[in-house]
Amino acid sequence: LKANEEELNRIFIDIYGLQDELTPEEEDRDVTIRKADRVRDIKSFISYAVGCMFGRYSIDADGLIYAGGEWNDKWKMEDGKCKVRKIVKDDNRNIAEDTWVGAAFVPDGDDVIPVTDEEYFSDDIVSRFVEFVKVAFREGTLEENLDYIAETIGRRPKETSRQSIRRYFLKDFYKDHVRMYKKRPIYWLFDSGKDDGFKALIYMHRYDEFTVSRVRTDYLHKLQRMYEAEYGRLDIVIESDASEREKAKAR
Numbered sequence: 001l002k003a004n005e006e007e008l009n010r011i012f013i014d015i016y017g018l019q020d021e022l023t024p025e026e027e028d029r030d031v032t033i034r035k036a037d038r039v040r041d042i043k044s045f046i047s048y049a050v051g052c053m054f055g056r057y058s059i060d061a062d063g064l065i066y067a068g069g070e071w072n073d074k075w076k077m078e079d080g081k082c083k084v085r086k087i088v089k090d091d092n093r094n095i096a097e098d099t100w101v102g103a104a105f106v107p108d109g110d111d112v113i114p115v116t117d118e119e120y121f122s123d124d125i126v127s128r129f130v131e132f133v134k135v136a137f138r139e140g141t142l143e144e145n146l147d148y149i150a151e152t153i154g155r156r157p158k159e160t161s162r163q164s165i166r167r168y169f170l171k172d173f174y175k176d177h178v179r180m181y182k183k184r185p186i187y188w189l190f191d192s193g194k195d196d197g198f199k200a201l202i203y204m205h206r207y208d209e210f211t212v213s214r215v216r217t218d219y220l221h222k223l224q225r226m227y228e229a230e231y232g233r234l235d236i237v238i239e240s241d242a243s244e245r246e247k248a249k250a251r
Contacts, residue, residue: 023182042152043176046168049132050177050187053125054203055107059136061086068205075107082106105135111206114219115169115189115199120226121219125201126166170196190215198223 009024051057055066055075061084066074074085081102088097113128114121133149134142143161150164159167174189186205192198200215 038152042149044180046129046149046153046173047177047180049129049136050113050125050173050201052105052132053108053113053128054111054187054206056186056203056205058084058103058107059105060084060101060103062088066205071206075103076100105132110214110218111202111208111211112215112219113201114223115173115201116223117166117170117196120223125169126162129165129169130162170199174201190220192220197227 007024048057052059055071056064058065065084076083076085078100083100084103086097086099086101087095090096108123108128113123113125115125119127130142130146133145137145146161146165150159150161153164153168153172155161155164156167174185174187177187178185186203187201188204188207190198190200190202198220200219202211202215
């Protein structure tokens with residue numbers, strides 16, 4: 001089984017051009033020809049969703065979409081609509097179809113996805129994930145699907161599905177990603193520290209000379225101003241004639 005899996009790894013690594021990111025070798029404990037595992041499969045689905053957020057994958061085209069090179073060769077805006085390049089190959093790996101199709105789920109525009117304890121930004125990772133699930137499986141089953149995902153990754157009593165998913169992104173997603181890619185992650189994490197005050201993910205293949213400054217000015221500094229405004233509001237409550245319960249909550 002191990003030899004067969006390593007050979008399959010070599011084939012898929014060659015097909016998708018991942019020689020610089022993955023190796024075919026497997027540890028005995030990592031051989032994946034086994035029964036379906038609900039937790040593992042849901043975490044893999046979440047990882048795929050993040051890949052779609054960054055434009056690495058698309059639900060409208062099979063395989064690896066973007067892993068470096070010219071972004072506009074794989075994704076483009078046309079007449080105000082986002083399109084993805086869809087390449088279909090025949091059994092001999094020759095290109096049978098090469099077209100541009102409308103993207104049902106649009107990747108992040110600036111290669112920065114904030115991971116915070118509340119929804120402070122329009123491209124908040126939980127908001128984007130919810131959007132992805134809605135697009136992939138239709139809106140009518142959205143809450144049912146979110147509940148299923150939340151229960152699978154360890155939903156706590158009294159948590160909503162979105163709160164559970166947010167906690168996973170804050171605490172565990174990146175650890176799982178690093179483990180999945182054998183300590184060679186393709187998504188990089190900006191992290192302010194153990195209090196989870198600010199985190200943001202970027203995709204290494206879209207990194208450019210402006211990425212760090214975008215993280216700092218468009219996200220970190222904006223979040224700092226939001227925190228300062230909230231601290232000011234809480235100070236007003238504490239100094240006001242509000243009830244002791246409200247003051248205690250503000251503290």
